[in-house]
Structure formats: C-alpha cells, structure tokens
Amino acid sequence: MTVMLETAVKGESVKTSDATAGGRLVVDALKKDYELDGAPVPVVKDVTFTIEPGTFYSLLGPSGCGKTTTLRCVAGLEKSNGGVISLDGMTISTGTVHVSPDKRDIGMVFQNYAIWPHMTVFANAVFPLQVSSTRIPKQEARKRAMEALELVQLDHLAQRPATALSGGQQQRLALARALAHRPRLLLLDEPLSNLDAKLRDTMRNELRSLQRSLGISALYVTHDQSEALSMSDRVAVMNGGRIVQEAAPRELYDQPADRFVADFVGRVNMIPAVVREVDGAADASVEALGTRLTTPVPDGVGAGDEVTLTFRPESLRWHASEVERPNVVAAQVVRVEFLGEMVEYETEVRSGDDVVGRIVGRGAPLNSPREGDRVFLELAPHACRVLTD
Ligand SMILES: Nc1ncnc2c1ncn2[C@@H]1O[C@H](COP(=O)(O)OP(=O)(O)OP(=O)(O)O)[C@@H](O)[C@H]1O
Ligand SMILES: [Mg+2]
Incomplete structure (x- = not known):
C-alpha cells in the first residue's frame, strides 16, 4: 500500500505495491446464540456464504435479523456457537477455536465510527498500529497511518482534534483507521447511516472506488436496499437469522426468490x-x-x-x-x-x-x-x- 493516495478516492487506476490483496472469506454453517434469562436464543442460524477475493459483498436485511452479529463473529468480537469461518484457507473460528480479533487481518468500520475524541486525527489512525500485537516498528506505523489518511484525503487535517471533523470526515477517519492495518478483509457495519442523504451518496461512491482500487475484499452490512444494490458484487438477503437469497444485485431485483425478498428489495x-x-x-x-x-x-x-x-x-x-x-x-x-x-x-x-x-x-x-x-x-x-x- 505505498503508491495510490488521493487518486484512489477518485477511482483512477491505482495499484498497491506490496499488495493489500483481497482475502477469500468462507463462512460455513455459522451459528450464534445469545443468552437471555439463562436460556439460549439463536440469532444466527446456519449462515453460509463465500466472499471471493476483491469483491464487495453485502448482508441486507431488516433490523434484528442478525447482520451485525454475523459481522462480529467474522471480526472475532463474538464467539460463535458452531460453524467454521476461514480467511484465505486459515480457520479463524469454529465452535471451539477462536482466533483473537487482532490476529485476523480484518479491518472494521462501525456505524458510530467509534473514533477517539480526545486524540488528533493522526493519533486515531496510528494508535491501533502501536498497540497491535504484530509489533509494527514506530516509524513504519507512522508511515502506514499517514498513507491511510492520504487514501481518504484527510492527511491535511492530521493534526486536528478528531472532534473538529464533519460527519463525513469522521467517517473517512474510521475508514482510514481500519485500512491502516492493511487488512485483507474490510468489515463495514452500516457505515453511512449517520450521514445526510447527499453525503451518503458521495461516500457510497468513494467507498466503492476505494475498495476496488485497493483490491480489498469487503463485507458490508446494511438495511438499505439501494445501498446494497448499488455497491455490491453479491448481496445476501437475511431474515430471522438466515440467508434467504444470495445473488448479484440485478438478479435479486429481477428474480426475487420469495415474497419476503420481493417486498424488501425495491x-x-x-x-x-x-x-x-x-x-x-x-x-x-x-x-x-x-x-x-x-x-x-x-x-x-x-x-x-x-x-x-x-x-x-x-x-x-x-x-x-x-x-x-x-x-x-x-x-x-x-x-x-x-x-x-x-x-x-x-x-x-x-x-x-x-x-x-x-x-x-x-x-x-x-x-x-x-x-x-x-x-x-x-x-x-x-x-x-x-x-x-
Ligand atoms: N448482546 C446481546 N445479547 C442478547 N441479544 C442480542 C445481543 N445483541 C443482539 N441481540 C439480539 O440478536 C438479534 C440480532 O441482532 P443484530 O444486532 O445482529 O441485528 P441486526 O440485523 O444488525 O439489526 P440492525 O439493523 O437493527 O442493526 C436481535 O434480536 C438482537 O436483539
Ligand atoms: Mg446491526
């Protein structure tokens, strides 16, 4: 991830030198229960999907259908109750194996950005690298953080307090922080839902061209069908903890498998x-x-x-x-x-x-x-x- 920078955001052809190539994620029969009053409540039931390297994959579904929980299992923030998750052939989760989040080579952007308000923009980007278990040398960490900020066009604001950023800029900072690790897979949980309609459209395009130019794989969670249709290579529609249909956007729209999908998508x-x-x-x-x-x-x-x-x-x-x-x-x-x-x-x-x-x-x-x-x-x-x- 050494060249690219500003141009990547504009979607011009940009190549990484020491490739942040996209990983291949396989989720097979994933199950997750939450405990409620001492009893297990299944919220992810037998979810299976594959993200091919460099592709943009969305989980689309109504509130409470299990999208975030699936994402958190992939990130390692939740322990699953069954099923296998692997990234580029390496098993990172089974009912008994649990590789910790910092060893998964995965970046994550949350809905509320979760940026640290008491730090500068630069400190936000570099901090995760400094505490990383991979022990990146200080100079290298600073270089990567700066590159990630350049990627999202925030390098000129590096010394600003993070709180002095607009909503769209905070969103970009969250993205830069996730990318600074140079992960193989980027997880995004409703990252645009706090933005106004116009900015959401702009960020949608920026995010998509950035993902393409980096060649990174992306797993995107949303309940907004137009977002999923416009950005994704593949979309999986979830309902009640299960994937009910997976298809390319056009096929999903033209050939919904059932009434739920027909009604939810368009x-x-x-x-x-x-x-x-x-x-x-x-x-x-x-x-x-x-x-x-x-x-x-x-x-x-x-x-x-x-x-x-x-x-x-x-x-x-x-x-x-x-x-x-x-x-x-x-x-x-x-x-x-x-x-x-x-x-x-x-x-x-x-x-x-x-x-x-x-x-x-x-x-x-x-x-x-x-x-x-x-x-x-x-x-x-x-x-x-x-x-x-
Ligand atoms: N920590 C928890 N303990 C118990 N139940 C939980 C917990 N987190 C989520 N749930 C429940 O699990 C179900 C799935 O939640 P999840 O957050 O994955 O949904 P979602 O599809 O991301 O919804 P939204 O679009 O509203 O973000 C919901 O019914 C939710 O109430
Ligand atoms: Mg959610």
Whole structure:
C-alpha cells in the first residue's frame, strides 16, 4: 500500500505495491446464540456464504435479523456457537477455536465510527498500529497511518482534534483507521447511516472506488436496499437469522426468490392469483385483478394453485383509453405523488386490489394520470412473476 493516495478516492487506476490483496472469506454453517434469562436464543442460524477475493459483498436485511452479529463473529468480537469461518484457507473460528480479533487481518468500520475524541486525527489512525500485537516498528506505523489518511484525503487535517471533523470526515477517519492495518478483509457495519442523504451518496461512491482500487475484499452490512444494490458484487438477503437469497444485485431485483425478498428489495405489487391454465412454463393464464392475465410461472405450478402475481411499479404502463393488448385492466386513480425524479400513482381495480405504478424520467409529471382518472393498466407478461410461497 505505498503508491495510490488521493487518486484512489477518485477511482483512477491505482495499484498497491506490496499488495493489500483481497482475502477469500468462507463462512460455513455459522451459528450464534445469545443468552437471555439463562436460556439460549439463536440469532444466527446456519449462515453460509463465500466472499471471493476483491469483491464487495453485502448482508441486507431488516433490523434484528442478525447482520451485525454475523459481522462480529467474522471480526472475532463474538464467539460463535458452531460453524467454521476461514480467511484465505486459515480457520479463524469454529465452535471451539477462536482466533483473537487482532490476529485476523480484518479491518472494521462501525456505524458510530467509534473514533477517539480526545486524540488528533493522526493519533486515531496510528494508535491501533502501536498497540497491535504484530509489533509494527514506530516509524513504519507512522508511515502506514499517514498513507491511510492520504487514501481518504484527510492527511491535511492530521493534526486536528478528531472532534473538529464533519460527519463525513469522521467517517473517512474510521475508514482510514481500519485500512491502516492493511487488512485483507474490510468489515463495514452500516457505515453511512449517520450521514445526510447527499453525503451518503458521495461516500457510497468513494467507498466503492476505494475498495476496488485497493483490491480489498469487503463485507458490508446494511438495511438499505439501494445501498446494497448499488455497491455490491453479491448481496445476501437475511431474515430471522438466515440467508434467504444470495445473488448479484440485478438478479435479486429481477428474480426475487420469495415474497419476503420481493417486498424488501425495491417496491412490488403483490396480487393474489389462482392459476387457471399452464401451457409451458413461459405461458400460463392466471385469474387475478378480476380478470385473466398471462404470465410466466415457475416449474411445478399447475391449474388450481393459489399463487402471488408480482410486478414492479415501474414496469406498469397506463393508458387513458382501452387498448387491444394482453393483460390490460381498468382502474381508478386514487393518489398521485410527485417524488422528484418520478411520479408514483396508486389505483384501485374493480376487484378491490390496489395497484401502484411509477413513471420515471424527465417527462414524468406530464405523462402521469390525475387523481380520479379512469385508466387502463397494462401489465406486460414478461414483467410479471409468479411466486408460490
Ligand atoms: N448482546 C446481546 N445479547 C442478547 N441479544 C442480542 C445481543 N445483541 C443482539 N441481540 C439480539 O440478536 C438479534 C440480532 O441482532 P443484530 O444486532 O445482529 O441485528 P441486526 O440485523 O444488525 O439489526 P440492525 O439493523 O437493527 O442493526 C436481535 O434480536 C438482537 O436483539
Ligand atoms: Mg446491526
């Protein structure tokens, strides 16, 4: 980690000389219980995933699903109750083996940054190296700390008290401190959630380009789906202590495995439906919204099955008058909301179902229906998905 510096943040091609190459993390059947009133409460149940070297991997899920606990087990801040964690082939945790955090070659950034307020920026970055069990010589520690500060563009503020930094700068300092170790794996627990929306966007990009240019592997925890989708190579959606689906962002959005994922990742219309006819997996007829609709169905679905028809609001098209096309349903507009880059409208269909549509792009306000309008909604068959859970 000797060259790079400022440019890394801007995402230009930067190479490390004595490579901080990304590690390969394997988590296999991880289990963690907490004690509550003397009884074990399982919070991580059989979690398995692999982070390939240099990739950005996110755990995405609602509050309390076990994301932080999983991360803390990887960091070594919690002892697991079972399963194996290994980094580049070295076992760092089993139900009985526990390598201490400082011997794991892992850097961590917490949600609240956890920077030391009574120290300068530089002291914050160098302190962990000085107390490190790896006994880095003083000069080398100072050099690494300064390099890490340069990486996040804080070198010019090195002598400032840490408390005299803005929120975004404190976030960068926390990152520098985690990187000063030159870890093979960086763990980030909701690191952007304390920042305002604009800064969050900027830091999202900076973090991602820094991770790429360093070639470091990253495990990122968030409950914000847009963060996970925009930054990650792979995303694992967690619910109730388990991973319910793992995929690349696009696949997760387009092919959610179940209702939970469909609902948690982006917005989706979920309409109860009954399968009436299956003519090959790509072409089935279902009864929904008070009419017959054509949709692909998963394997194994047959006539008579009760299923959920799903489609994304932005895939819906609306027409002011009836059109001769498949899957058109009459509806009444009950709400129209201007959201800046898009307009969202809610309609009620005669069956009583609510259907939400979104019109995205510059022309959105002009092309949107008005409250009270009678409209015809078109659900293109290829945009429909049937879920069976
Ligand atoms: N030290 C602890 N003792 C007992 N229970 C705990 C402890 N830490 C966490 N829990 C419980 O374990 C579950 C998982 O917590 P965890 O912090 O991993 O969730 P999370 O997915 O990170 O949630 P959030 O998005 O709110 O940060 C929660 O139900 C939580 O209440
Ligand atoms: Mg958490």
